[in-house]
Amino acid sequence: MNWVFLFVFLPLGGGFLLPLFDRFWTESRVKEALAGAVTLTTTVLAFATLGGEGIYQMGNWPPPLGINLVVDGLSSLMLVVVNLIALLVTIYSFKYMEEYTPTGKYYSLFLLMLAGMNGVILTGDMFNLFVFLEIASIASYALVGYRRGAVELEAAFKYLILGSIGSAFIIFGVGLLYAATGQLNMAQIALSLAAQGRGVIVGITSAFFLVGFGLKAAQVPFHAWLPDAHSSAPSPISAMLSGVLIKALGVYCLGRVFFNVIGIDEIQANILIWGGAISMVVGALLAIGQEDFKRLLAYSSISQVGYIVLALGMGGILLSRGEEPLAGLALLGALFHLINHAANKALLFLGMGVVEEQAETRQLAELGGLFHRMPVTGTTTLFGVLSISGIPPFAGFWSKLIILIAALWGQFYVVAALLIATSVLTLAYYMRVEREAFFGEVPERLRRVREAPAAMALVMAVLAVGAIGLGLLYLPGLRELILQPATNVLLEGLRYAQMVLGG
């Protein structure tokens, strides 16, 4: 695994080179080619990590001393999701970003965000996690305000302030962990905490991490920034933010820190469950009333990430009760839903991005009958909608079903009821999008809208195939390749430490 550093190095290097290209090759397509080549390479590498496990020692320092990058089932899964979505979004951006002048800066920030996310996923060091998290966050703050309109700047400022509060909480937590154990290496911290037992300080640290990562994952009550930021960003960036950024910085970190480093107990798991459940319901309720379709999608992200966090929490409780097979089911459901939501929400933001660009409005009321004018966008978006609302046989149905079964078998009846209620709400507001935007009469103003260009349509078609095909991930054979290793990492908390320090 001595090439793992490329995941961080390539996007970081690309990010540094691109602003130079803005100056010297203003006309040519070099910038797009470079960004595409970088994301393509990292995607191929991400698929190559599947099934493998190992560590890379930066500067050849062995684990307790130096920073190491860790590849295991969970990080492979996240790498594949993040880099694949990034590749598709880059291809989509080629056409979409043509109207904005200095595209070099756009791709530069995009690659920095990717480098940050890859770093967060791979790193085995608490402070390094914070550094990569900030690289990804700062790049995303700038990308949200990229269009520099009044509303975009306002959204970026709100996101920036709340994001900085989250980061301050996270680094405070890292400091507390260092004070408690004298270590920064995640594996060493895990072993020290397991040996010395859990004191008050671990409780305080958990509270800081819950607030910090909760802000990054936009869980209620820390969700206020997400609808503004995700709806004001350019559509490809909305797809990145909603599709993967909140999962890499929020959900992944929650999972990694609570399951592999601190070790989850009932209190933390209960907070995760109820935080997730409240986010799920509140996000869905708020989405119903939205007139702006990008805001609707953003609220839906809060709701769907709530599902994932809730399932993580259920896994935690079942694990501390000693019901391992059931905990495995809940965690597998969480990761499965994470993959599905990444693909579906990226698809929806990209599809509605085409609608926004062609119709020049974000108000649902001003749309109508677009299915006739843009069949490809209409069909692909319909696939995304059906999958995210959980209609069989689309992928989203299977992951929601697994979470529901885990809730019923684990005797979380209230949670199960909320899950079903939220599914109904989700179906309701997505059907409203379909009805108002794609079906019915075409208003006079929209007679001239055209279909998306070929490259964008291709990207959406790939994601639409994913909306059905990802359901296959649960089949035996494929499950052992992707979902099961990642679930095992969360299930066998301390094995992570042994893997890192042993090899």
Add this chain to the structure above:
Amino acid sequence: MLYTLVFALFLIGLYATITKRNLIKIIIGVIIMEQAVNLFLLLIGYRTGGMAPIMDKSISLEEFVTRAVDPLPQALVITSIVISLGSIALMVAIAIRIYEKYGTYDIMEIRRLRG
């Protein structure tokens, strides 16, 4: 005792960030919060009457270990200062742009986003 003060400083920063209406005051609140975190990190490694963590030939390794302050948090603080410099520069830049668009720093008047 010192830890309590640092935590109080952190809360003051958080309070300012959440309750103030002026963009610049909000930014100052964030700065206070980040500095409180930096002070906290320094305190973790601090040792009363300790010496600078510079190794030379005149002292033995044992004496160094028992007397020197922990250098690691200091390295963390430097990194953390650089990161907060980046985010604060971005905050100020956006605040200036917002002032150009809206002509005010008051967040109650900068309210085009709702819902």
